[in-house]
Amino acid sequence: MSERLYNVAAEQALLGGALLAPERLAALELAQDDFAIDTHRLVFAALGTLLQHGLPVDAVTVAQVLDERGELARCGGLAYLGSLVDATPTAANIGRYADIVREHALARRLASVGVELQALAANADGLSLAERIERGMAALHAITGEVRGDEARPVAQALAHAMQQLDQRRLHPGARSGLPTGLAVLDEALLGYQRGELIVIAGRPSMGKTALAMQGAEAAARAGLRVLVFSLEMSEAQLGLRLAAGRARINLRKLLAGELDADEAQRLQLAAADVAGWPISIDASAGLSAAQVRARAQRHALRHGVDLIVIDHLGLLAMPGHEQRAQALGHASKAFKALAKQLQVPVLLVSQLNRDSAKGGQVRAPTLTDIRDSGCVEEDADTVLLLHRPGYYGNDRNPGEAEIIVAKQRMGERGQHLQCGWRGEWTRFTLQPDPHWRRPTPQPRYSGLGEGEL
Numbered sequence: 001m002s003e004r005l006y007n008v009a010a011e012q013a014l015l016g017g018a019l020l021a022p023e024r025l026a027a028l029e030l031a032q033d034d035f036a037i038d039t040h041r042l043v044f045a046a047l048g049t050l051l052q053h054g055l056p057v058d059a060v061t062v063a064q065v066l067d068e069r070g071e072l073a074r075c076g077g078l079a080y081l082g083s084l085v086d087a088t089p090t091a092a093n094i095g096r097y098a099d100i101v102r103e104h105a106l107a108r109r110l111a112s113v114g115v116e117l118q119a120l121a122a123n124a125d126g127l128s129l130a131e132r133i134e135r136g137m138a139a140l141h142a143i144t145g146e147v148r149g150d151e152a153r154p155v156a157q158a159l160a161h162a163m164q165q166l167d168q169r170r171l172h173p174g175a176r177s178g179l180p181t182g183l184a185v186l187d188e189a190l191l192g193y194q195r196g197e198l199i200v201i202a203g204r205p206s207m208g209k210t211a212l213a214m215q216g217a218e219a220a221a222r223a224g225l226r227v228l229v230f231s232l233e234m235s236e237a238q239l240g241l242r243l244a245a246g247r248a249r250i251n252l253r254k255l256l257a258g259e260l261d262a263d264e265a266q267r268l269q270l271a272a273a274d275v276a277g278w279p280i281s282i283d284a285s286a287g288l289s290a291a292q293v294r295a296r297a298q299r300h301a302l303r304h305g306v307d308l309i310v311i312d313h314l315g316l317l318a319m320p321g322h323e324q325r326a327q328a329l330g331h332a333s334k335a336f337k338a339l340a341k342q343l344q345v346p347v348l349l350v351s352q353l354n355r356d357s358a359k360g361g362q363v364r365a366p367t368l369t370d371i372r373d374s375g376c377v378e379e380d381a382d383t384v385l386l387l388h389r390p391g392y393y394g395n396d397r398n399p400g401e402a403e404i405i406v407a408k409q410r411m412g413e414r415g416q417h418l419q420c421g422w423r424g425e426w427t428r429f430t431l432q433p434d435p436h437w438r439r440p441t442p443q444p445r446y447s448g449l450g451e452g453e454l
């Protein structure tokens, strides 16, 4: 074993400190495997037995237990235990010794994951590449979990943390607990997009699902938070342009048609420079499966860190051939919920609802039952937002009116219909519909004038 993977002196000092101040051992939450040296594991186990039975702990009593187990000679006898105590003048630094020992233990675990990764690469089990990557990521995450202390916590500890957060909120009323959504009404209703949650943004085609998700991405990025977008529908360039046009409040169609005036062109330049500085990464690979999205997100999080993930959209994910569609969608939503929890980030999942036929220019607002076609999405999501634009369907409603229906929310009121505005030319939701919108006056019918009279 490489010397970098263990530290004999720290292990000795830790055991010496434990013999001097055994009462401090319990709080250090060490395990036998944390020691690299066999002898030290035996000494630690003997110490634990004495503490468990409430018996006094010192070099002599530990030697006694080791002797009863026939392990004393292997451990260098009472002399070795005495030397551990002698070499440790005080137990004051025992916490630091424990940290060093634990860090080396994690480094050894990392090395063993390395071996596991090599075995996965060799693929003796005949798994798909995506499955092997996912298993590798899971093995690595098991270690990162230990680094961050991500294990079961007593409810008292979890509650103390939550109460602290509530206190902060009481001191700063109006402050969000989650990430900014980019829309004030939504910030208020949800208190922001919450970490660890799967948030589904659903709507019929062209309702502005991508727009709302990207407004959240923009708001997060502008606050310095790192965003990862899986764009299965649009290329990186298209999405980048859309962000810049939205930022500059420029009509995307005019931009694409090369019809910007000098002022707009300058605004676009400035906006593009601004957008280029945002911490947004876009993965626009086509045909990714849910397992691949999850594995890529985990890898990205390890390398660069991430605060928000956007997946646009569920229906475009590649589904494993052997699975029924509903089953595959169910696996996808479960994978994304697990991802949100594991990385402690909000995951915004865009999902398309079936087109509904307009009756007399009116289309009913979507409801939760409309997403039942999408497997267990409704069950797995923490929050479901349904988008509706009554004016989209060519009736006399203002096309700038939009409604965001909070159809599901785990920790808050559901069924709220949030009224806001929509500016199609910027592909953005706004606080209010455009107040200057007027229904176009119907064109006079052809009146039978002769050509010369026009």
Ligand SMILES: Nc1ncnc2c1ncn2[C@@H]1O[C@H](COP(=O)(O)OP(=O)(O)OP(=O)(O)O)[C@@H](O)[C@H]1O
Binding pocket: 203, 204, 205, 206, 207, 208, 209, 210, 211, 212, 233, 251, 252, 253, 254, 352, 423, 424, 425, 426, 427
């Ligand atoms: N230049 C423009 N002027 C007016 N409206 C526009 C313009 N560009 C895009 N839009 C509108 O934006 C909407 C599309 O926005 P977005 O892509 O966010 O919706 P979506 O729900 O994600 O769409 P899809 O179902 O196609 O994935 C459409 O209603 C479209 O008409």
